Amino acid sequence: MSLKVAVVTGANKGIGFAIVRGLCKRFDGAVYLTSRDEKRGRDAVAALENEGLHPKYHQLDITDPQSLKAFHDYIKEKYGHIDILVNNAAIYLENNATEPVAVKAEETLRVNYFSVLSTCEILFPLLRNGARVVNISSSYGHLSFIPSEKLRQKFQDPNLTVSELSDLMNQYIAAAKQGTQSKEWGNSPYAVSKVGLTALTKIHQRLLNDRDIKVNAVYPGYVNTDMSSHMGPLSIDEGAQAPLFLALDAPDSVKGEYVWFDKRIVSWAGQIPEENY
Structure with a gap:
């Protein structure tokens, strides 16, 4: 059997860095730490090497289609799969x-949303049957953060397509430019982006079901990172636990789900759970 390959985007610090660390300890294959900034990425690899771990590095800016294409071509030529x-x-x-x-x-x-979608469109052809995709969402990715019942119904539509979802995302941007977004969309662009990512997770699962590929979204918890202004109570290694569970340990029956930091499958459209750390 050819060497297995794992890829983590935005992994030079924070939760992504800790996910690479966890994969290096347990995944039997090549683990790629990728980052937009090459120096920061290589410094992160060096830090893990000082721990006795052996990640590989490749530059990857998910907002740049050329960077995504270059990474796709590199992985395809070297391994043929993810x-x-x-x-x-x-x-x-x-x-x-x-x-x-x-x-x-x-x-x-x-x-x-759109750059993660591009990442999926460019890298999904490399996914091997049985592969696992883990999308790092947020508690803000819960559907309850969208005030409009009509919009929530659209997001939940079991026949929603990627193009229709992207249209919804563009409708939000247009509403924000007009200053009319609050009533239907709420006041958090981050929440809309993560609701979009969670919806995309469910669409991609439908499209990949016949290849036994598992696609899940996960809220890693309120973690002490730059993104949380270091307010979160969880360490980055604690924040990596649920993503690593989905990548390595979750039963094959867990697919197209919205999972929380304590590995609970949460109803995306139901009541948002309390966060008990």
Whole structure:
């Protein structure tokens, strides 16, 4: 059997870094730490090597189709396949009050939804039958963060297509530019982006069911990272536990789900659970 391959995006720090660390300890195959900034990525690899671990490195900017294509071609030529893909790269602009909501909306969705979609479109052809895809979502990815019942119904539509979902994301950006987003979409571009990612997870699962590929979204918990302004109570290694569970240990029956940091499968459209750390 050819060597297995795992890929983690946005992995030079935070939860992505800890996921690489966990994979290096347990995954029998090549583990790729990828990052937009090559120096930071190589420094992260060096830090893990100092722990006696052996990740591999490749530059990858998920917002750049050429970078995605170059990475696709490299993996295809060297291995021919991917067995685990962790879509971790994301941004959070909520606390930067200097930017108008229209700018936040467009940039947040560009990275957290549309660039992850591009990553999937370019890298999914490399997924081997039986592969696992883990999308790092958020508690804000719960459908209850969308105020409009009509919109929530659209997101839940079992026949929703990727193009229809992308249209919804663009409708939100247009509403934010007009200043009319609050009533139907709420006031958090980050929440809309992660609801979109969770919806995309469910669509991709439907499309990949016949290949035994598992696609799940996970809220890793409130983790002490730059993204949380270091307010979260969980360490990055604790935040990596649920993503690693989905990548390595979850039963094959767990697919197309929205999973929380304590490995519970949560109803995406039901009541949002309390966070008990």
